[in-house]
Amino acid sequence: MVSNRAADVTPFIAMDVFERASERDDVVHLEVGEPDFDPPEGVVDAAISSLEAGNTDYTAARGKPELRRAIADYYDRTYGVDVDPGRIVVTPGSSPGLMLAMAALVDPGDPVVLTDPHYACYPNFVRTVGGKVETVPLYADNGFQPAVADFEAALDASTRALLLNSPANPTGAVMDGETLEGLVALAERTETTIVADEIYHGLDYDVDAHTILEYTDDAFVLDGFSKRFAMTGWRLGWLVVPPAYVEAVNRLAQNLLICAPNFVQDAGVAALESPPERLAAVRDRYRERRDLLLEAVEDWGLDLGYTPQGAYYVLADVSDLPGDSLEVADLLLSDAGVAVTPGVDFGDRAGEYLRLSYATDRASIQEAIDRLDWLFESIDR
Numbered sequence: 349m350v351s352n353r354a355a356d357v358t359p360f361i362a363m364d365v366f367e368r369a370s371e372r373d374d375v376v377h378l379e380v381g382e383p384d385f386d387p388p389e390g391v392v393d394a395a396i397s398s399l400e401a402g403n404t405d406y407t408a409a410r411g412k413p414e415l416r417r418a419i420a421d422y423y424d425r426t427y428g429v430d431v432d433p434g435r436i437v438v439t440p441g442s443s444p445g446l447m448l449a450m451a452a453l454v455d456p457g458d459p460v461v462l463t464d465p466h467y468a469c470y471p472n473f474v475r476t477v478g479g480k481v482e483t484v485p486l487y488a489d490n491g492f493q494p495a496v497a498d499f500e501a502a503l504d505a506s507t508r509a510l511l512l513n514s515p516a517n518p519t520g521a522v523m524d525g526e527t528l529e530g531l532v533a534l535a536e537r538t539e540t541t542i543v544a545d546e547i548y549h550g551l552d553y554d555v556d557a558h559t560i561l562e563y564t565d566d567a568f569v570l571d572g573f574s575k576r577f578a579m580t581g582w583r584l585g586w587l588v589v590p591p592a593y594v595e596a597v598n599r600l601a602q603n604l605l606i607c608a609p610n611f612v613q614d615a616g617v618a619a620l621e622s623p624p625e626r627l628a629a630v631r632d633r634y635r636e637r638r639d640l641l642l643e644a645v646e647d648w649g650l651d652l653g654y655t656p657q658g659a660y661y662v663l664a665d666v667s668d669l670p671g672d673s674l675e676v677a678d679l680l681l682s683d684a685g686v687a688v689t690p691g692v693d694f695g696d697r698a699g700e701y702l703r704l705s706y707a708t709d710r711a712s713i714q715e716a717i718d719r720l721d722w723l724f725e726s727i728d729r
């Protein structure tokens with residue numbers, strides 16, 4: 349019989365939509381968060397050279413020293429933050445990093461606080477380790493920005509972890525330094541450990557994203573190569589671990605993961621050493637796509653109420669349309685061949701929204717807009 353924990357894990361609706369949409373070959377995909385860019389130049393060559401050199405065996409569970417040093421250098425270069433490579437654990441994608449953090453932190457029944465909306469999979473990571481999900485609502489009228497005051501009521505001495513995500517999926521909100529600093533102080537007061545998912549760092553458009561490590565060493569940071577380096581299928585990420593948890597996380601990684609693929613770790617070094625201008629150019633392209641989509645959303649009369657400042661998602665309010673967001677997403681797929689993710693995937697507060705991803709090429713986004721212009725005109729509101 350399936351365990352209660354497994355039974356509690358909900359489907360990842362974006363992937364369900366993707367599966368259904370993939371059965372047709374005329375669909376424009378705005379449902380998945382999969383960058384359409386290639387990895388930076390040199391990454392494929394680094395992987396091939398490493399394979400040819402025979403780097404196909406296990407590495408240390410915490411990762412190759414060269415990569416952990418390259419990650420530490422990246423923090424120094426990007427944020428002026430000194431991170432001891434001894435606190436960095438390389439993981440096969442950031443998702444296993446989150447699993448390690450949850451396993452290291454959470455005992456059955458421990459409360460873990462998330463924002464609502466949140467990344468669809470977070471509650472399932474918490475449930476898998478037997479933790480209790482608690483949420484703090486965010487609101488479109490202040491750009492889905494978390495405010496420290498909203499967390500004060502939610503965090504107390506029993507709270508085990510606070511899971512933050514900036515730039516955020518699905519809202520595109522980027523937290524400012526002052527809020528991060530305030531949350532660090534609150535977490536210290538309530539002895540809560542912050543787990544900061546910084547996977548969309550590098551993809552911030554009008555503001556600079558800050559790492560939580562600018563304000564504390566006592567937080568887990570989840571990051572990786574999937575988004576800013578467009579390396580989703582390479583499965584490479586990392587976890588920065590608070591000093592007190594390094595030994596436990598290494599033990600968990602040894603047992604649960606063994607290691608990230610050896611030659612892929614060498615490709616990771618090449619990605620981190622790629623010229624910053626390359627990421628800047630990718631960012632400019634995303635910004636243009638975002639602006640194109642924002643203009644269209646406004647033309648369709650769907651209230652956005654804020655400008656997403658990072659990641660590559662737009663959360664559009666469809667509460668004025670007939671049906672709930674699942675029905676509206678179904679209609680967009682069946683009648684216009686445009687796949688989007690219904691907001692219910694991202695928490696109760698996102699239930700009346702659709703998430704549109706602009707991690708696809710501009711021509712496809714324009715095609716989706718043309719199809720939806722027609723559809724939204726024909727809907728009676």
Ligand SMILES: Cc1ncc(COP(=O)(O)O)c(C=O)c1O
Pocket residue numbers: 381441442443444467513516517545547571572573574580584585
């Ligand atoms: C907020 C967030 N965290 C983590 C992940 C997982 O990324 P990875 O490919 O590194 O496992 C995603 C993927 O979409 C995400 O949106």
